[in-house]
Amino acid sequence: MTxxxxxxxxxxxxxxxxxxxxxxxxxxxHLRVGLWHVCRFGxxxxxxxxxxxxxxxxxxxxxxxxxxxxxxxxLTVFYVRVIADFLQHAAxxxxxxxxxxxxxxxxxxxxxxxxxxxxxxxxxFSVDARxxxxxxxxxxxxxxxxxxx
Numbered sequence: 001m002t003x004x005x006x007x008x009x010x011x012x013x014x015x016x017x018x019x020x021x022x023x024x025x026x027x028x029x030h031l032r033v034g035l036w037h038v039c040r041f042g043x044x045x046x047x048x049x050x051x052x053x054x055x056x057x058x059x060x061x062x063x064x065x066x067x068x069x070x071x072x073x074x075l076t077v078f079y080v081r082v083i084a085d086f087l088q089h090a091a092x093x094x095x096x097x098x099x100x101x102x103x104x105x106x107x108x109x110x111x112x113x114x115x116x117x118x119x120x121x122x123x124x125f126s127v128d129a130r131x132x133x134x135x136x137x138x139x140x141x142x143x144x145x146x147x148x149x
Contacts, residue, residue: 008032011024018057018061022061027112028110031102031110033049033050034046034079035102038137042084043081043144049075050080051071054076055070058070063136067130073129074124074133074142075115077117078118083109085118114133117139118138123136
């Protein structure tokens with residue numbers, strides 16, 4: 001089995017080429033790929049690319065995008081907004097995430113339970129939330145400058 005790439009550029013390249021081993025598509029890998037996209041394309045551009053990229057990657061590794069598996073629209077939008085908010089408050093970003101920026105994102109906003117601070121479990125894991133954007137029911141998401149989703 002092929003090892004998952006370590007560097008962010010290698011990780012993103014493997015994701016985009018659909019050569020990243022399924023075992024390498026972890027929660028942290030999602031965050032790193034998301035951060036890379038938001039740094040380069042902004043919130044709106046990243047979201048458009050990630051929607052297509054995650055669906056295509058899932059299909060390439062045999063994960064069906066269905067009502068109960070694969071791509072999840074609300075989680076994708078949620079994390080893109082969280083990453084955009086993180087970058088808005090980060091000390092400095094030059095358009096390219098580095099290891100320190102990634103580590104800070106993962107440490108401060110990378111918890112797998114973070115979405116459940118904003119969503120009830122039933123709402124977040126509903127078919128409606130998987131298939132389309134569903135607003136949080138527990139507390140609002142942070143506002144990010146120039147968000148157009």
